[in-house]
Amino acid sequence: MTAAALRLPSARxxxxxxxxxxxxSISNRVLLLAALAQGATRLEGLLDSADTRVMLAALRQxxxxxxxxxxxxVEIRGEAPFAVRQAALFLGNAGTAFRPLTAVLALMxxxxxxxxxxxxxxxPIGDLVDALTALGxxxxxxxxxxxxxxxxxxxxxxxxxxIRVKGSVSSxxxxxxxxxxxxxxxxxxKAVAIEVEGELIxxxxxxxxxxxxxxxxxxxxxxxxxxxxxxxxxxxxxxGTLAIEGDASSASYFMALGAIGGGxxxxxxxxxxxxxxxxxxxxxxxxxxxxVTCHATAIEVSGVQVARxxxxxxxxSDFNLIPDAAMTAAALxxxxxxxxxxxxxxxxxxxxxxxIHAMHIELAKLGARVESGPDWIRVHPVAKxxxxxxxIATYDDHRMAMCFSLAAFSPVxxxxxxxxxxxxxxxxxxxxxxxxxxx
Numbered sequence: 430m431t432a433a434a435l436r437l438p439s440a441r442x443x444x445x446x447x448x449x450x451x452x453x454s455i456s457n458r459v460l461l462l463a464a465l466a467q468g469a470t471r472l473e474g475l476l477d478s479a480d481t482r483v484m485l486a487a488l489r490q491x492x493x494x495x496x497x498x499x500x501x502x503v504e505i506r507g508e509a510p511f512a513v514r515q516a517a518l519f520l521g522n523a524g525t526a527f528r529p530l531t532a533v534l535a536l537m538x539x540x541x542x543x544x545x546x547x548x549x550x551x552x553p554i555g556d557l558v559d560a561l562t563a564l565g566x567x568x569x570x571x572x573x574x575x576x577x578x579x580x581x582x583x584x585x586x587x588x589x590x591x592i593r594v595k596g597s598v599s600s601x602x603x604x605x606x607x608x609x610x611x612x613x614x615x616x617x618x619k620a621v622a623i624e625v626e627g628e629l630i631x632x633x634x635x636x637x638x639x640x641x642x643x644x645x646x647x648x649x650x651x652x653x654x655x656x657x658x659x660x661x662x663x664x665x666x667x668x669g670t671l672a673i674e675g676d677a678s679s680a681s682y683f684m685a686l687g688a689i690g691g692g693x694x695x696x697x698x699x700x701x702x703x704x705x706x707x708x709x710x711x712x713x714x715x716x717x718x719x720x721v722t723c724h725a726t727a728i729e730v731s732g733v734q735v736a737r738x739x740x741x742x743x744x745x746s747d748f749n750l751i752p753d754a755a756m757t758a759a760a761l762x763x764x765x766x767x768x769x770x771x772x773x774x775x776x777x778x779x780x781x782x783x784x785i786h787a788m789h790i791e792l793a794k795l796g797a798r799v800e801s802g803p804d805w806i807r808v809h810p811v812a813k814x815x816x817x818x819x820x821i822a823t824y825d826d827h828r829m830a831m832c833f834s835l836a837a838f839s840p841v842x843x844x845x846x847x848x849x850x851x852x853x854x855x856x857x858x859x860x861x862x863x864x865x866x867x868x
Contacts, residue, residue, distance in 0.1 A: 434820065435848040435859060437837040438868045441736040443690025445865040447683060449675025449698035451476035451501060452705060453854045454637055456673055457484045457525040461533065461608060462645045464493045466507040468667030475501045475673055479853045480523040487518045487530060507667065509612065514539035522549045522781055522825070522853070527577065528557060528601040532609035534581050535566035542571070544578035548825065551576065552779055557602040560594040564613075588613055591622040591656075596629030598779060603629065604638045607657060611647050615664040623657045630776050633706020633750050640704045644668050674698060677705035679855050680728065681754040682831045684710060686865055687730030688719035688741065689764050689838050694865060695729040702726060710754035717741040717761065735764045735838050738813065743767035752776045753828060759788050760832040762808035763797055763839070775804030781853075782824035791829070794819035795836055795843070813840060820844040827853040834862055 456476040461484070463470035475481065477500060485503070489495055492512030496504045514537075520527045522545055531554065534541045544550070555575030558568050567584035570576065592610075594602050603625060610621045629635065632654055639649050639657075646666040650658040675698020687694035699708060702725045711721045711728060718741050719732035733739035743765040748755035755771055762769035777784035789801045796817040798809040818841040823829040830851050836843045851858040 432848055433846065435845045437834065437843045437845065438863070438866070439840070439842075440690065440837040440866045440868060442734060442867045443686040443694055443865050444692055444867070446695040446697065447861050447865065449680055449696060450478070450855055450857075451673040452676040453478065453480055453678070454525060454634060454705065455641065456481050457523065458529070458604075458608070458638060458641050459671055459673065460484050460488060460505070461529055462641060462665055463505040463667065464488050464507050464511070465509045465533070465611075466645050466665035466667045469504055469506045470667040471498065471502065471504045471670045473502050473670065473672045475503055476676065476854065477501060478856060479521060480525060483519070483521040483523050484526040487520060487526060490516050490518060507665065509665075510537040510539075515541070517542040518544070520545045520549065522546045524552060524599070524601050528554065528599070528605040529608045531557060531568075531579060531581070532561060532605035533612065535561045535568055535584065536564070536586055536609050536612045538583035538586075539581070540583070541581040542578065543581065544571075548781060549577055553598055554579070556595040556598055557605055560592055560602070560606060564592060586613070588619050588621070591624045593624045593626055595627055596625040597627045599776065600629065600631035600634045603635055607635075607638050607642065607649065607659070610659040611663040611665060614659045614661055618661050620661045621659040625655050629654045630749055631752060633709075636706065637704055644671060674703055674705070674726070676854065677703055677707035677710075678753040678828075679831070679858075681707060681710045681757040682834065682858075683865070684714055684721075684728065684730045685757050685761055685835055688714050688717065688732035689735045689761065689835065690732070690866065691734040692731035693729050695727060697727045700724045700726045700728050707751050707754040709751050710757065713744065713746065713758055716744055717765070740764060740766040740810070743769050743810075745770040745772070747773045749773035756784060756788065756828050756832045757835070759792070759806060759808055760835045763792070763795065763811050763836065765810045768807055768809045770805065770807045772805045774806065781826040782829070784826070784828070787822070787824050787826065787829055791819075791821050791833060794821065795839065811839070816841045818842045820846055823847045823850050825850050827851045827855065831855065831858055834859070837866060
């Protein structure tokens, strides 16, 4: 039986320690890289969630040999091209699976259909498809132009020249082309260049992609954030064993708990050695007045106690580099000492839901005055006597559920609708949350 709603206990303090599940961004990238690599790869600390399950299921359907070694460990024997050349793949709402698989399958040849949940069919993919068709890929839209579902057929792929892709909608389009590019470089024995048109958003996610490609033997030459070159003859080879670090985006909620619940909250699995850009959220917390201590693979946060009337400092910041963790900052704005403005977050519009719209509506339910525009949102804090009891809609978006769990520190009842949507990245989130929060 699934829970339709979860009433949050009224919280006063938060303290304790937790171990993060594996990073979603890293997990789905290395699953695909291991599937393309020569040799067997053992992945340790793999995230077990809805998004990784659809990637695993798709790879198995494509003929990739994957053995489960333990709850968070798998062994993959890579093979490129994939053995299965005709398949219909269902990829849920996992952009980290849908976009890279589109590029890889388009360059391999074969006949494939890729589909997902209705929201996935509302998330744009046209810029990626345009870049691939310019290479000679044969991709057809099965619904609305520019959006999934897709049909991919064997095209007449040609080398030479630079691949061009727009960078202003989603960094996953560039990630997809980078991951797939060695399929061209290895066969054609020519270097492959990818050029970004316009401003590239979410650059730290590209840094993750480049870091992981290097671990699998492909070193990409980067010229700023405009041009990326994959060397001639490049191919993926297994690193043997690869340990996956904890999810930095998920860490943001627990860092926030330490900032508003007094703390200390100690988070194991990410720290100064992390390759994930969302670790920069710690800087936001320090600007808001929290005390952050960072270790190699752990981070500890202490802060104010909002249940006693203490307040965080307000901010006005550009969050283009950390769009996922930015949602946590928007929720913390409820407890600030003045209005907080989040800028350059246009990518929120094409995530699991239109997050600017969703955050605006749900924060206002709690009593906050909210303003928003195409790529920004401003949240005014809620005075003690202005809080309103609310049932928070989550829009089938895991991050909506997790960031609004922070509303438990309000003096009124708060209920999270469809709390199990957190299964996309953190199935046990609310169990861990309850263990850290004291009523």
